[in-house]
Amino acid sequence: MNKIAMSLAVLFSSAPLFAAQGGALLLPDAADIARQCQQTISHAKVKIAALEKLPLAKVNAANTLGEWNTINQDLDRFGGPAGLLSEVSPLAPVRAAADACNLKMSALISDVLQSEALYSRFKALKPKDAIDAEARADLLSNFEDRGVNLSKEKRTELAAIFNKIEKLQQDFSRNMRDNQARISFAAAELKGVSASFLESAKKDAAGQYVLGFDYPEIDAVMGYAENEATRERYYSGRMKIGGAANLQILKEVVELRKQIARLTGYPSYAAFAIRNKMAATPEAVNTFLADVQSRVADLEKSDIEELRQEKARFTGKADSVLKRWDVQFYEEQLKASRYQLDQKQVREQFPTEPTIAWMMNVTGTLYGVDFRPNAQLKTWHKDVRAYDVFDRGSKKYLSSFYLDLFPRDGKYKHAAAFPVRGVSTLSGQTPVSVLVTNFSREGFNQDELETLFHEFGHVMHGVLSKTRYTMQAGTSVKRDFVEAPSQMYEEWARRPEAEALFNETCPSCKPIDPKLIAKMDEARRFGLGLKYARQVLYSAYDMALAAADAGDPQAVWQAMEGKTPLGYVAGTEFPGTFGHIVGGYAAGYYGYMWSEVLALDMLSAYGSNVMDVKQGKRYRELILENGGQRPAMELVEEFIGRKPNADAFFQEITGQRGAAAKTAKQ
Known part of the structure; x- marks a missing residue:
């Protein structure tokens, strides 16, 4: 976000x-x-x-x-x-x-x-x-x-640099957003891909399926295409969608950021950018990343070996080697065999419209608000729907938000909450946020379900804010705290107290199957070594590009990814797709994990019941309503009643948090 x-x-x-x-x-x-x-x-x-x-x-x-x-x-x-x-x-x-x-x-x-x-x-x-x-x-x-404190000449130079970076960021985003790259596959090459997905896929004159790189297509191919050559070709194509143009843009941005550090008197862009964040120094960030890496390194290798064995079983080749384009496919295979979990079943359990209504019921109950559809509000596309937010007790109008959930050409390619208007109690201005995602229309799989709750957590941070000034509204907090409320809210997508409201929300729907939910939670804990090792790599790469001696972005990536257990895939150009670090997360991508430390610690305040409405009220009033008008650490300490620690985070990334809770319950 x-x-x-x-x-x-x-x-x-x-x-x-x-x-x-x-x-x-x-x-x-x-x-x-x-x-x-x-x-x-x-x-x-x-x-x-x-x-x-x-x-x-x-x-x-x-x-x-x-x-x-x-x-x-x-x-x-x-x-x-x-x-x-x-x-x-x-x-x-x-x-x-x-x-x-x-x-x-x-x-x-x-x-x-x-x-x-x-x-x-x-x-x-x-x-x-x-x-x-x-x-x-x-x-x-x-x-x-x-x-502002520099000489006039340096100020002029610095302004030109910021303006140029803004243009380059815009160009990078547009190259991704407007990308028209497509890959054609014969039906035989897509064996294993959902029939319902293929029914809606476009075909060319030769009858081949023509696929782009929106998330429903990515999940369909990388998660289910049995043909390894198909996955390899699709993976390589996906890793090039930014093209040479975006690689050059990133290279220019890195050099311009070095100039910012030079003009402002900081040893590196990282030092310049992090000094006002919670971490404060690049050294603190690098120490944190090293700590995470030390805890997940062996788990990553273990995950890779288990997936390699799954590939050996599937292919009948004992000497199989796991490749990057294999990971998602064999994760699905392993979860299906080990946990009897099929994401098709998850989609059937969480159909699109009832699931959105359930999430709103959960959120409204927790925070004491009502969401009312408002068809009178004009939208920019027929898929978009608008809602007004009212306080349940006072019946007072608070804010509005829009949901733009499905992919289309020319649209932002990822998932984000756009805080399009900030609140101000001083002037009486009310907030508006927009949730933009690229979900499948066939219901939510496990990842999409968590993403839905994650981004809606950002939306609530925006529309329930009650700050005096718009510049401190909602998500106007330090970059390494902004993800904490949304990461914490992912928990509500998988907790039985919240899922109990699903059947109430949609009595005609298939009742929530506790066994399926248990399998989802068990499966979620597999692959955390791979997941967090990858997050460390992204964050370390971001820090490397913000360092004083930052080199060519593609060369740096090849060297860093090349040192990982799965290595670098020749010809791929991931840096040209990494929009986060071209935009607002430069020298800040570590903030996703840094925020998660605080998110999981704040979750402890709810104990064993995430639907505790008293805690929900406290959280709304203390964390969400205050936005950035009070220091984030001050708010966290007041909410949990102590200084935060990373215990829950390290239990999470090693797969012990959910398992420990389950064992204790048994």
Whole structure:
């Protein structure tokens, strides 16, 4: 999930399409985007200029933080199309116009956050309370990140670098989003793939199946195609969808980030980027990654050997060697044989619409809110549905969100929650979030089910927030904490207390089978060595590209992946597909695991009942409503009643957490 930073920058890139109260979003055409974008920027410049002229002696919270909040919300009126429509509009001209607006907004960011006049006014501010103090500190940090304290020449150079990186990030994303690469397969090559999937797949004139690289296609081929050559060809194709263009973009971005470190006086981009995160230093991150690696290294090798043996049984060749394109397929084979788990059964157990309704019932019960469909809200595609959120006790309207769940051409390729409008209790502005995924329409498999809850956890962080200022709303927290609420919420997808509400939600559905759920949980614990070793590799690679001596991204990847047990697959170009580290997770990908440490520790507050509504109320009020207006560690410690530790995380990554709980229960 691409979290909001606490500055104008994110408001521009992930702001709402329309600042009206309620959940209405303006969905402009390409011409309107170009016209209104310029109007919005011009209007903002007038207000910013007035704030720059405010006498220092008259600075107070209302006329600085309050005015800044107003400027943010004014920009909200049209920052959204540049953040959301560029990723989800089915119309290429709209996406292009939104991209162009984003670049103009980025240029404004560089200018505004280098204003010595603005910086001096926020520095002169005497906060009236802890919330204002946190907001002031965050703002000063954002100005300093952009080089406000540097010489004019260095500021100019730094602004040009940030603007160029913004354009390169946009190009990288577009190359992935608009990718039209397809691979054709004969029916015989797809033996084992679901018949229902093949019925809906496109065919060419020769009658061959033509497959792209959206997640339903990836899962269908990599998880079930029995032909190894099919999986190898598909895997290699998938690892090249960014192409040479994205490899070059990443290379340029790495070099530009070195220049940022040089201009700002930090030994590396990692040192520059991590200093304001929870980890604080690259050394702390690298120590954490080394600790995780030491705990999963033997487990990874064990997982690989078990999958290799599964391949030997399946192929009848005792000397079989496991390859990267084998992993998902033989994981499914092993889980089917060892745990009698078939993801087709999981999809049947969790049909699409009832499962979404169940998740909302679980969430509404836990947090004391109601979700009401609102068909009056205009959407950008017929698949999208909108909901309003009401407090169950007071019946008061709180916020709105949209669900855009299924793949289509030109759409964002992964899963993310877009916080398109931040809340502000100061002005009465209500929040809007958008959930964007690429799920199968045939029901949820185990991974998709957890992803659904994960991303909805982000949505709740956005729409249940009650912060004073929009810049601290919802997911506007430190990058290495932002994933914690969503990672924690994955637990609700697999706990019996939550699943008990499924039958209540859909009485006509097939009742939840406790045996299937138990098999899912057992199967989930297999392969954790492979999973977390891969996460360590991604994170270490990210840190390597943010180091002072960072080399060519493709060469660095080949060397690092080449040292892993499964090695590097010749000709593949994974770095050209790794959008996280081109965007907001640069020198921050480690945050997924860092956040999980806190997520699993916070989960302990629920004890054996994740549907404890008293704890749900505490969590909503303390963690979700506070967003970034209080320090994350302070909130976590207050919620769990002690300083956090990594015990649950290390039990999780070694497969002991669920097993230990099961043994204790027995």
